[in-house]
Amino acid sequence: MTFEVGEYLKRLKKTKQRMEKHGVDVLLVTDPANMNYLTGYDAWSFYVHQMLIVMIDEPQPIWVGRYMDANGAKRTTWMHDENVVSYPDYFVNSHQFHPMEYIAKLLTELKQEKRVIGVEMDQYYFSAKSYTTLLDNLPNATFKDCTSLVNWVRIIKSDQEIEFMRRAGTLAEQAMQAGIHAIHTGSRECDAAASIYYELIKGTEEFGGDYPSIVPMLPTGDKTSAPHLTWCDDHFEEGNAVIIELAGCYKRYHAPLARTVFLGNPTDRLKKLDEIVKEGIENVLQKVKPGIYLEELEEAWVESTRKYGIEKESRLGYSIGLNYPPDWGEHTASIRKNDRTVLEPNMTFHFIPGLWFDQDGIETSESFRVTEDGVELLTNFQRGLIQKIPFHFPDDTKGIIS
C-alpha cells in the first residue's frame, strides 16, 4: 500500500463525518480517485462498473467490482479479503444485465436497502443507467446527491501527499525540458510527445513516474487557439508557437505545468502577452496565504491585467492532487469569481491563466502549495515564453535562448 493504514483510517473518518453532516448512512463511491484515496485501490479497471460501499456504522468499506479485478483489490487495499466482493463477467458490457442489479442485491443482503444512500451523481464513472438501475432495484432507499463529498476531504493534503506532489513536480520539469528540446524545425509533434512521455514515465533514478490523467497537450501554430487538441504527426516550422501542457505524476499525484515555446522570433503581440501573463502570475502568487478567499486571487489577476485590456473568460485554476483519467483537476475549488473557499495550508492548485484568441494563444502555468504563511511552487522551471532560435548546425543541434 502507498500509505500507512492509519492515513486511510483518518480519511475514512473524515468521510464519515461528512456523511453524518449530510444525513447519509451509506455512501457509494464510484470515482476511482476517491476509491484509491479511501482504500489504496489502484488499477485501470474503472472502465467497468465498480464501487466502494462505505457504511457509516461499519469499520471497513466493501470493494465491489468485476471478478477478474478482485485479486488486484485484495492486493492493493488495506481491507480484509472478505470485504472484496465481485460480480461475474457476464455483467460486463451486457445489454441484458447491469452490475448495479448485482450491487442492489448485495445492499439488500447487507440490510442497507431502506437507508439513505449517497451517490456521486456528476461523475464519469456513475452513469445515468447506474442511477436508474439502483432506483428501480432499491425502491425503499432514499438517494442523495453526494458528488464531490470525498473530493472535499481530499482538498487538504498530508505531508506525505505533498512529498508525492513534489516528486511529480520533478517529473514535470524533466518532461518539459525534454519536450522543449524535441521541438525544433523539422521534427514532428509526435516526436516531441514521445520524448515527453518517456521522461514522465521513466522518472528519475530514485523513483519512477506514473501515467498522467491527461495526456500531454501540444497545440501548435494556429491550433494554439484550441487548448485541448492533442498532437499529430505534422512537422514543426519556423514561426510556430507551441503550447506544452503536461503533468508529472507520482503514484497518481499530479503536478501540472504549461509553457509556450516559439520557434524563431515571436511577434511583438506574443511578447507583450507574455509580459502581461508573467506580471499577472507574479501578482497572484504574492497574494497566496492561508485565510484568504480563493476569489481574491482572481481579483489580483484582474487588477493586474485589466489595464492591458485583457479579460479572461475561463477560470484561472483549480485544486489538484490524486486523480485518474480523464482529469487531473479535483472538481472542488476553482480560482474564479465567487469561489469563497478559504485557503488553508497544504491545499494545492494548478494556476493556469491561459489566454486563447481566435488565431493564437499563450499558456504559462504554475502548480503551487499553500504554506503556513505563503506559497511554495511544486515545479522550478523558468517562467514565460521560451524562444528557440534555430542555428541550423549540420548535426541538428539546436540552441535554447529565452
Added chain:
Amino acid sequence: MTFEVGEYLKRLKKTKQRMEKHGVDVLLVTDPANMNYLTGYDAWSFYVHQMLIVMIDEPQPIWVGRYMDANGAKRTTWMHDENVVSYPDYFVNSHQFHPMEYIAKLLTELKQEKRVIGVEMDQYYFSAKSYTTLLDNLPNATFKDCTSLVNWVRIIKSDQEIEFMRRAGTLAEQAMQAGIHAIHTGSRECDAAASIYYELIKGTEEFGGDYPSIVPMLPTGDKTSAPHLTWCDDHFEEGNAVIIELAGCYKRYHAPLARTVFLGNPTDRLKKLDEIVKEGIENVLQKVKPGIYLEELEEAWVESTRKYGIEKESRLGYSIGLNYPPDWGEHTASIRKNDRTVLEPNMTFHFIPGLWFDQDGIETSESFRVTEDGVELLTNFQRGLIQKIPFHFPDDTKGIIS
C-alpha cells in the same frame, strides 16, 4: 479532417436510420468516440460536459461544449461554424450551474423540447446528474435509452478505417518489441513502460502514433493474477513472469496485443498453459469467417481447452476500433456464450483469452479483422510465451530466446 465529408455523411445516415427504427427524433451523443465518428471532433475535452445534438430532420449535427473548446470543434469537424455552440466557463465544475441546463434551453430554442430524445444512458460521459438535469428542464420530452446506438454503426469498418487499424498494428508490434527488450533482470517496470510509450507515440518514419485509450499494463510476478494493475518502479527479477498488454493507436483507431514474458526458465505449469492457449487461439482463428455467430468462436475455444480442465470465467474478446479513454473496447459485441452477433467482413476484434489464477496468469492475444472468407491478423508478432534468458554479460546485453 481525418476522413472525407462523404464518409461522415454515410455514418450520419446510418445513425439516422437507427434513430428512425427506435422512434427517436433527437439523439444526444455524449460518447467522445461517437462524437468523433460522426463529425471528426478530436480533443481531450471530454472531461467537461459536451455533446452532439443529432436531429433526424436536420442535415448537420450541432456540437455543444465549453467555450474554450469551440475553436477546436470548428477546426476538426465538417459542420458549418454556426453549428458549433458553446456554454460559458462558469458552468464548469460548478456546484451551482450544470451544462445540461444550458443544453435544455438550447433544445427548447431549437423547438425540440417535446420530441423523443435518445440519450446514451450507460456511458462514462453522460452522468446521472446530466440525465436528471435534462429530465427536470425538459418536462415535455420523452427520453429513450440509446446506449450503443452509434457504437453498433461503428462495428463494421470502412477500408480506410481498416488501413488505420493496420497502422495501429504496426505500432503495437514495435512497442511490444521495445517492451520485451526493456524487461530484464535489474531494470524497472517504469523503464519498460517508458520504452513502450516512446515507440507507441513516436511511431514510424511514415506516420506518428496517437495515445492508446488504455495505458500499457505490465503486471509482474504475483501481480500477473490481476490483469489491470499498471506499472510501478519495482525491479524485475529472475523468475518473474511479466504480462504486457498494450495497443497501438493511429488517429484514435486501436490494435491491442498481449504477450507474456518470462525472465529465466518458466515452470512446467506455465509452459503447459502456454501450449493450451496457443492451441486454443489457433482453433478459434480457423473458425473465423462471415456468417457465423460470435458465440461459435467461444464454442471452439471451449472445445479446444475443456479437455485440459481449463474453464474461463470471462469473455474471450470484444469489438475494437475508434476510441477514447478509459476503454478501447467498442461496447457492442463480445466473444462469449449467447452473443449471437453474425460476423461480417470488416468487423474487428481483440481476441484475448487471458487466464488468471490466484497466484499467476498468462495472456496471449490477437487483434483480427473478419475478411470475405476468413481472418486477417492486425499484428504480426510471434505468438506464445516469450522466454528471456539472462546471459549476464558485463555490458548488460540480454538475449531473447523463445
